[in-house]
Amino acid sequence: MLLSLQQDPPWVGFRVNTLLADITDVIESPVFSGIGCRPVSWRPDAFLVPFECRQRLVNSKAFTEGQIYLQNLSSMFTAQLLSACPEEQVLDLAAAPGGKTLILAQAMKNRGRIAAVEVVKNRFYKLTENLRRCGVQIANCYHKDGSKVGRQCPSMFDRVLLDAPCSAESRIRANRPDTYAFWNLHKIKDMQRKQKQLLHSAILALKPGGLLVYSTCSYAPEENELVIERQLQKFAGQLEVLPVEAPFSNTQTGLTQWQGKPLNRMLSRTLRILPDPQTGMEGFFVCLLKKDTACVE
Ligand code: SAM
Numbered sequence: 001m002l003l004s005l006q007q008d009p010p011w012v013g014f015r016v017n018t019l020l021a022d023i024t025d026v027i028e029s030p031v032f033s034g035i036g037c038r039p040v041s042w043r044p045d046a047f048l049v050p051f052e053c054r055q056r057l058v059n060s061k062a063f064t065e066g067q068i069y070l071q072n073l074s075s076m077f078t079a080q081l082l083s084a085c086p087e088e089q090v091l092d093l094a095a096a097p098g099g100k101t102l103i104l105a106q107a108m109k110n111r112g113r114i115a116a117v118e119v120v121k122n123r124f125y126k127l128t129e130n131l132r133r134c135g136v137q138i139a140n141c142y143h144k145d146g147s148k149v150g151r152q153c154p155s156m157f158d159r160v161l162l163d164a165p166c167s168a169e170s171r172i173r174a175n176r177p178d179t180y181a182f183w184n185l186h187k188i189k190d191m192q193r194k195q196k197q198l199l200h201s202a203i204l205a206l207k208p209g210g211l212l213v214y215s216t217c218s219y220a221p222e223e224n225e226l227v228i229e230r231q232l233q234k235f236a237g238q239l240e241v242l243p244v245e246a247p248f249s250n251t252q253t254g255l256t257q258w259q260g261k262p263l264n265r266m267l268s269r270t271l272r273i274l275p276d277p278q279t280g281m282e283g284f285f286v287c288l289l290k291k292d293t294a295c296v297e
Contacts, residue, residue, distance in 0.1 A: 009051065009072075009275070009277065009280030009282070010050065010051050010277060010280060011038075011051060011278075012049055012054045012057070012280060013040070013046060013047070013071055013073045013076065013279075013280060014046070014047055014048075014049065014070045014071065015043070015045045015046050015047075015068065015069050015071055015076065015103075016045045016067065016068055017045075017067055017069055017102065018106050019106055019134065020065070020066055020134065020135045021062070021067035023044060023045055027047065029062065031061075031062060035049055035050070035056065036049065040073060040076075040279075041247065042247035042248070043073075043080065045106070046073065048073075051280075054070070057070060058070070064133075066130075066134040066135060069099060069102055071099045072280065072282045073279055073281045074217075074281045074282045074284040075099055075163075075284070077246065077248075077273070077284075078100065078163060078215045079099075079100035079103035079104060079161065079163075079213075080103060080107070081288055082107075082161050084107045084112075084159050085107070085108065085112075086109045086111040087108075087111055087112045088108065088112045088113075088158040088159060089113050089115075089157045090104055090108070090114045090157060090158065090160070090161070091117070091149070091156075091157040091202070091206075092115070092117065092139075092163075093160060093198060093201065093202050093205075094118065094119075094146055094162060094163055094164055094198065095116035095117055095118050095127055096118040096120065096123035096124060096126055097123065097126045097127055097130050098126070098127045098130040098131050098134075099130075100161060100163055101114060101116045101127070101136065102131065102134050104161065105136040105137075105138055110135075110137050110138050111138065113140070114138055114139040115140055115142060115149075115153075116131070116139045116140070116142070117142045117146045118142075119143070119144065119145050121143060124141065128141045146201055146202075147194070147198050147200075148201065149201050149202075150201030150202065150205045151201070151204060153205050154205065155204075155205070156207065157205050157206055157207060157210060158210050159213075160202045160203075160206045160210065160211075160212040160213075161212075161213050161215075162198055162202040162212065162213070162215070163213075163215045164191075164194070164195045164199070164214065164215065164216050164223075164227075165194055165198075166191050166195070166217055166218040167187050167188050167191050167218045167223060169183065169217070169218040169219045169283070170217045170218065170275065170282050170283025171282065188218075188222050189222070191223055192222050192223055192226065195227045196227055196230055199214055199227055199228070199230075200231060202214070203231055203289070203291065206291045207291070208291055208293045209290070209291065209292075210290070211242075211288065211289070211291075212288070212289040212290075212291070213287070213288055213289075214227070214228060214287045214289065215285060215287070216284070217282060217283060217285075218285065223285075224270070224285040224287070225255050225263055225267045225270065226263075229263050229264055229267065232264045232266070238291065238294070239289055239290070239291060239292065240266070240289070240292065241264075241267060241269045241270060241287060242269060242288040242289070242290055243269040244269065244270060244286055244287070246271060246273070248273075248276070248281070250273060250275070250276040250279075251271050251272060252271070252274060253268050253271060253272075254267040254269065254270030254271065254272070255267060255268075270287040271285070273285075
């Protein structure tokens with residue numbers, strides 16, 4: 001286990017929601033003048049502002065009208081990795097509050113269909129409200145347990161995003177005891193159990209030949225490599241881990257052994273995003289999976 005005991009990041013990321021607004025119009029509007037807005041080289045709709053400007057953004061009309069969405073760059077990268085396309089059938093299996101669903105809808109140009117699933121009621125309402133405010137027209141939101149979806153909708157989706165519930169180790173801040181008050185080894189085990197169920201469901205729901213992104217904001221191998229290792233064993237020979245290529249260097253490749261036990265060598269193609277004070281990027285783990293065209297469960 002690796003804990004990052006960092007302070008709040010000095011930069012805050014946000015995206016212009018191209019479903020509702022033009023990038024240049026938003027960035028040249030008065031709210032952004034004089035605050036040192038930095039473009040992000042690998043996403044034309046993404047920008048960074050100093051942390052102290054966060055509240056100014058939240059209070060802006062662009063924010064309340066859904067023209068901008070505050071989001072960490074690591075989250076943006078995770079959703080972008082799925083490479084969703086217009087007209088596809090996409091599943092977002094743990095979707096609230098919906099920041100990554102919005103990226104999928106933008107990539108799909110509001111054409112096709114997204115099934116966005118969330119099990120916690122108040123988070124489900126937040127999800128539907130965020131997607132409505134941001135002009136997402138192709139999402140159907142479902143208040144249900146994602147671990148049941150795979151059996152109910154087998155081989156239905158071209159792409160699946162599972163941004164799994166996790167122990168959120170990368171959000172731990174040394175100056176904020178509330179961020180680690182509930183962290184313990186039992187919590188990691190409990191999360192691992194849920195993650196295994198959700199990932200199994202996600203794979204069942206994926207069409208043969210389809211792509212799946214699994215991500216967490218935890219560093220724990222128990223919540224990452226070991227969760228994937230389990231499914232690689234269950235779907236023996238029918239899943240391929242594809243290499244994750246990142247347009248930034250604050251990364252570490254996935255582990256191929258843990259506590260003396262060898263793991264599937266394909267796990268070296270997964271990626272940990274390490275916290276980066278230059279961009280405010282938070283720690284994340286990402287894995288891109290492809291289901292074999294001949295996969296049968
Ligand atoms: N992808 C979201 C975003 O970028 O806005 C964040 C997702 S958050 C990491 C994980 C979400 O999964 C939480 O909202 C949590 O309530 C939800 N969740 C937990 N267990 C679930 C389950 N069994 N089925 C569906 N959603 C679940």
